[in-house]
Amino acid sequence: MSDAKLLVKDKDIVVPGEILAVGIDYLPGAGTYRLGDDILANRLGLLMIDGKVLKTVPLSGRYLPKKYDVVIGKVIDILMSGWKLDINSAYPAVLPLKDASFSYIAKGDDLTKYFELDDYVVLKITNVTSQNLVDVTCKGPGLHKLKGGRIIYVNTHKVPRIIGKKGSMVSLIKKATDCKVIVGQNGIAWLSGEPEMEVIAVNTIKVIEDKSHISGLTEKIKEYLEKITGRKLEIPSEAELEKENLSEEHREERPREERRYERRPYERRGERRFERRDRERY
Amino acid sequence: MTRYTKRLNERGFDETRPVEAKAGVIKKADGSAFFRIGKTTAYAAVYGPRECHPKHIQDPKRGILRCNYNMMPFSAEERVRPGPSRRSKEISMVTEKALFPVVHLEDYPNAVVDVFIELTETDAGSRCAGICAASIALADAGITMKDMVAAISTGVIDHQVAVDLDGEEEHITDMDVADIPVAMVPSTEEITLLQMDGKVSKEELFKALEAVKPVLKKIAETQRKALKEKYKDWNDANITTGTTNDLIADTKTSEKVD
Numbered sequence: 119m120s121d122a123k124l125l126v127k128d129k130d131i132v133v134p135g136e137i138l139a140v141g142i143d144y145l146p147g148a149g150t151y152r153l154g155d156d157i158l159a160n161r162l163g164l165l166m167i168d169g170k171v172l173k174t175v176p177l178s179g180r181y182l183p184k185k186y187d188v189v190i191g192k193v194i195d196i197l198m199s200g201w202k203l204d205i206n207s208a209y210p211a212v213l214p215l216k217d218a219s220f221s222y223i224a225k226g227d228d229l230t231k232y233f234e235l236d237d238y239v240v241l242k243i244t245n246v247t248s249q250n251l252v253d254v255t256c257k258g259p260g261l262h263k264l265k266g267g268r269i270i271y272v273n274t275h276k277v278p279r280i281i282g283k284k285g286s287m288v289s290l291i292k293k294a295t296d297c298k299v300i301v302g303q304n305g306i307a308w309l310s311g312e313p314e315m316e317v318i319a320v321n322t323i324k325v326i327e328d329k330s331h332i333s334g335l336t337e338k339i340k341e342y343l344e345k346i347t348g349r350k351l352e353i354p355s356e357a358e359l360e361k362e363n364l365s366e367e368h369r370e371e372r373p374r375e376e377r378r379y380e381r382r383p384y385e386r387r388g389e390r391r392f393e394r395r396d397r398e399r400y
Numbered sequence: 401m402t403r404y405t406k407r408l409n410e411r412g413f414d415e416t417r418p419v420e421a422k423a424g425v426i427k428k429a430d431g432s433a434f435f436r437i438g439k440t441t442a443y444a445a446v447y448g449p450r451e452c453h454p455k456h457i458q459d460p461k462r463g464i465l466r467c468n469y470n471m472m473p474f475s476a477e478e479r480v481r482p483g484p485s486r487r488s489k490e491i492s493m494v495t496e497k498a499l500f501p502v503v504h505l506e507d508y509p510n511a512v513v514d515v516f517i518e519l520t521e522t523d524a525g526s527r528c529a530g531i532c533a534a535s536i537a538l539a540d541a542g543i544t545m546k547d548m549v550a551a552i553s554t555g556v557i558d559h560q561v562a563v564d565l566d567g568e569e570e571h572i573t574d575m576d577v578a579d580i581p582v583a584m585v586p587s588t589e590e591i592t593l594l595q596m597d598g599k600v601s602k603e604e605l606f607k608a609l610e611a612v613k614p615v616l617k618k619i620a621e622t623q624r625k626a627l628k629e630k631y632k633d634w635n636d637a638n639i640t641t642g643t644t645n646d647l648i649a650d651t652k653t654s655e656k657v658d
Binding site: 131133134135136137149151153158160161162163176177178179180182208209210238248249250264265266267268269270275308 | 430431448449450451460463502504507508509510511512539540541542543544545546547548585586587588620623624627628631655656657
């Protein structure tokens with residue numbers, strides 16, 4: 119260790135151009151860069167020190183699509199063979215026909231039967247190209263069109279806190295208010311329940327967004343919800359959460375036959391049909 | 401020898417007017433800032449990165465930075481005719497070029513970052529105030545940038561270097577006045593904006609540029625402080641319960657799904 123010196127503390131707010139450390143013993147991580155011997159921040163964020171690596175966690179900014187993210191999108195256009203959706207980002211997502219529904223969509227079919235303009239849909243991002251072209255799917259557990267309820271916009275960087283560890287925070291809100299809540303990684307959240315409870319849920323989410331950096335937030339939110347709803351709450355245990363995640367609540371909202379197809383992929387069914395035909399022939 | 405030995409406004413020759421900055425003043429924008437220097441006030445709002453329209457200006461290699469400088473009708477002594485003018489178009493362009501070198505736009509191909517700068521009150525140095533505000537707003541919007549951009553107009557009045565001319569000094573007629581707006585990246589001391597209006601010798605220009613560097617670094621500090629100030633109340637862990645009216649008003653901003 120030569121004359122390396124750290125000029126900031128862990129969890130400090132850092133701003134672009136701020137010198138974080140001097141000397142080549144520290145390493146620049148995400149959101150930082152090296153200039154000569156110094157390490158500088160290149161975005162507004164919360165500094166995290168991980169051994170010798172300095173990185174910043176962003177606090178603001180628009181959503182950048184990432185593969186496998188579950189997001190909520192709004193249909194903004196209907197294309198020749200799919201839909202274009204706004205995912206609260208600089209780049210619209212395209213939902214191709216084959217990823218839209220488990221049921222067969224005939225050629226030349228009226229696509230508004232499946233998704234109409236201004237519909238909100240829970241989607242999973244299947245691919246993002248270097249030019250940020252986004253492909254999404256609506257086939258999979260928990261992915262579906264949203265009916266009723268309301269949409270709110272939150273800071274995309276606070277979404278992990280709103281969901282909580284293994285979904286502890288969001289399941290706390292669900293239990294306290296009996297609302298259905300879906301939070302997309304892109305900062306669009308959907309909730310549906312009794313009007314009064316919806317208001318409470320919306321405000322709880324706003325509080326979490328505001329206080330996202332405080333440790334032990336789940337405990338504080340529990341107290342907050344108990345005070346507001348007058349109910350006795352318990353922070354769900356890990357085993358409970360695991361069970362909940364397995365039995366994806368939205369799965370039962372889809373018709374039964376769709377679920378059957380999910381267990382039997384299309385290719386497999388084709389094969390089996392072919393085998394049967396073979397047997398009949400010979 | 402100079403005849404300008406004492407400034408009209410009683411300031412020191414390397415002293416700026418009082419500077420005030422604030423981040424996050426416009427709720428609906430992705431990032432915003434307020435910057436005031438003396439009687440010049442600039443508000444900047446940043447939107448994006450967002451989809452770029454018109455489509456033909458899209459760049460598949462990197463995002464576009466689009467600045468818009470606008471003086472409000474009531475901002476100057478004489479009413480400013482609303483809408484773009486030759487002057488405002490030029491300033492929008494130089495602002496864009498002053499900020500471009502620090503902003504990383506490679507991550508946002510085909511997208512655009514819009515910067516709107518509105519001046520509510522002007523008394524010389526408005527383009528510099530605009531650049532300062534825009535730079536804070538860009539950082540507030542979470543856009544990756546290697547540093548802030550600090551800007552100020554320096555000047556040479558009858559061979560005497562004076563930093564941050566105000567309207568009164570700019571309009572001196574019995575002496576030679578040169579007004580030199582400068583923008584700089586503090587960490588590398590790169591100059592990203594340099595304009596000049598008036599009469600100045602080469603040596604005096606260099607002297608003026610040398611004199612303005614520490615001033616610009618001080619302005620960059622103010623800008624950084626403004627951003628940190630926004631998160632000052634962070635460690636207040638108390639959750640205040642709003643009134644019922646607050647709660648209802650808040651939900652009105654959300655959207656109903658059919």
